[in-house]
Amino acid sequence: METETRVFLKKKFKDYYFRHTVQEPPDIERREFGYGTLEDKIKVRHFCFAGAREFHQFLKRDAPFYLSYSTALYRYPANQPMAAKEWLGADVVFDLDVPMRTGYLNTQDLDKAKNEALSLSDFIFTDFGFEKNEVSVNFSGSKGYHFHIRGDRVQRMGQDERKELVDYVTGTGLKPIPDAQTRDPKGKKKLTFPFYWKQTNTGVEIVGGPKKGDSGWAGRYYVKTREILTQPDGELTNIPGIGEKTAKEIIEKREKFLTQLDEGNWSYLLALVGKRVFDEAKTMAVTAIADADKQVTGDLSRLIRVPDTLHAGSGLIAKVVKDLDSFDPLADAVAFSSEPTTAKTIKDVPQFDIGGIQHGPFKAGEKINLPECAAVYLMLKGAAEVVG
Numbered sequence: 001m002e003t004e005t006r007v008f009l010k011k012k013f014k015d016y017y018f019r020h021t022v023q024e025p026p027d028i029e030r031r032e033f034g035y036g037t038l039e040d041k042i043k044v045r046h047f048c049f050a051g052a053r054e055f056h057q058f059l060k061r062d063a064p065f066y067l068s069y070s071t072a073l074y075r076y077p078a079n080q081p082m083a084a085k086e087w088l089g090a091d092v093v094f095d096l097d098v099p100m101r102t103g104y105l106n107t108q109d110l111d112k113a114k115n116e117a118l119s120l121s122d123f124i125f126t127d128f129g130f131e132k133n134e135v136s137v138n139f140s141g142s143k144g145y146h147f148h149i150r151g152d153r154v155q156r157m158g159q160d161e162r163k164e165l166v167d168y169v170t171g172t173g174l175k176p177i178p179d180a181q182t183r184d185p186k187g188k189k190k191l192t193f194p195f196y197w198k199q200t201n202t203g204v205e206i207v208g209g210p211k212k213g214d215s216g217w218a219g220r221y222y223v224k225t226r227e228i229l230t231q232p233d234g235e236l237t238n239i240p241g242i243g244e245k246t247a248k249e250i251i252e253k254r255e256k257f258l259t260q261l262d263e264g265n266w267s268y269l270l271a272l273v274g275k276r277v278f279d280e281a282k283t284m285a286v287t288a289i290a291d292a293d294k295q296v297t298g299d300l301s302r303l304i305r306v307p308d309t310l311h312a313g314s315g316l317i318a319k320v321v322k323d324l325d326s327f328d329p330l331a332d333a334v335a336f337s338s339e340p341t342t343a344k345t346i347k348d349v350p351q352f353d354i355g356g357i358q359h360g361p362f363k364a365g366e367k368i369n370l371p372e373c374a375a376v377y378l379m380l381k382g383a384a385e386v387v388g
Helices: 003-019 052-062 107-127 159-169 216-229 233-238 244-252 254-263 269-282 291-298 372-380
Strands: 033-036 044-047 066-070 072-074 087-090 092-097 135-139 144-149 196-199 205-208 303-305 340-345 352-354 357-359 367-371 384-386
Touching: 003 052, 003 372, 003 384, 066 072, 092 107, 092 159, 092 291, 107 135, 107 144, 107 159, 159 291, 216 254, 216 269, 233 244, 244 254, 244 269, 254 269, 340 372, 352 372, 367 372, 372 384
Parallel strands: none
Antiparallel strands: 033 044, 033 066, 066 303, 072 087, 092 144, 135 144, 196 205, 340 367, 340 384, 352 357
8 A cells, every 4th residue: 555545544534533432332441452553453452441531532643443342341451461351251242244245345245234133133132132221233344243242141151151142143053854764762753953742631742843922943933934834825836845745735724734833733744844944944043153253252352343433444434323224334334525536446346335326347547536435445445546
């Protein structure tokens, strides 16, 4: 990156922090902080702030390209090595990240990221039962979302407990429906969650499973099964795994099957639609938590981006999200203006979206006029230099 571009970007970051007050993280005096350069997201760490005033002064004075803070609380957050900090507890953080298929910001992939965030939100509030005042959500500033869960219920959780939360929302451990020939040690057909053997009031042994009113993963199986059984007659065969014979049987016995489903009687339904239901239920899992991102939730000393600070890979704000349904990161998280800015591309740039506008594609060596937010983005991507 040319010096002129680096100076231009630093000025823009300073202008942003001069004009905006970033809310300090809770329990700020117990947090470790780290800041980064254009080359390294965390160049310096193991420092702390005495309070909000010192934090705000630092942002206005230094305008770091990246600023991160610890999910953990420490008695002595600036001490080294880590053991000398004296760990007091940690927030639970989920890090969702959807790769941009072109390598550049685009509406389609960020819509996928938001849908994943909405799915995770359902798990957090419905399945885990956290209250809204215990959870904060922010756009990552680039390709996803961060969920922060705070409070006494999670502060002392260990790594194994945190891993269980990730495994649950990602559907890790959900096992496919065994073949009918697969038997357990007692010779019975082998079953996997959420199916089990049970006895009726008359002593008859049946396959039990998801039923009306169930929550959690069992409830998701129920919802997907009901969706299959109530498909319009002419559309049943469009469902993978549902042939004409099965479709005909569902149409003829639909009310009977729906009653069995509501009661949790899967003795016949399991063979009829079980494998399809498993595949459909798995689509309700959160898939945007990659193996590396799973480590974020389990890490008891992780540093993560401070909400409402700038991301130096995009120039977007790691914006706190109040209403996930209506949030549009390519409009709501834009930090810089739409003023025309001249830049020169130094590599080919595919079409990308930012500031509510689609830009490009551009060839290397083009001199282009773009809204400031788009020009800053290309400079931070190493795809363009400023033209003075």
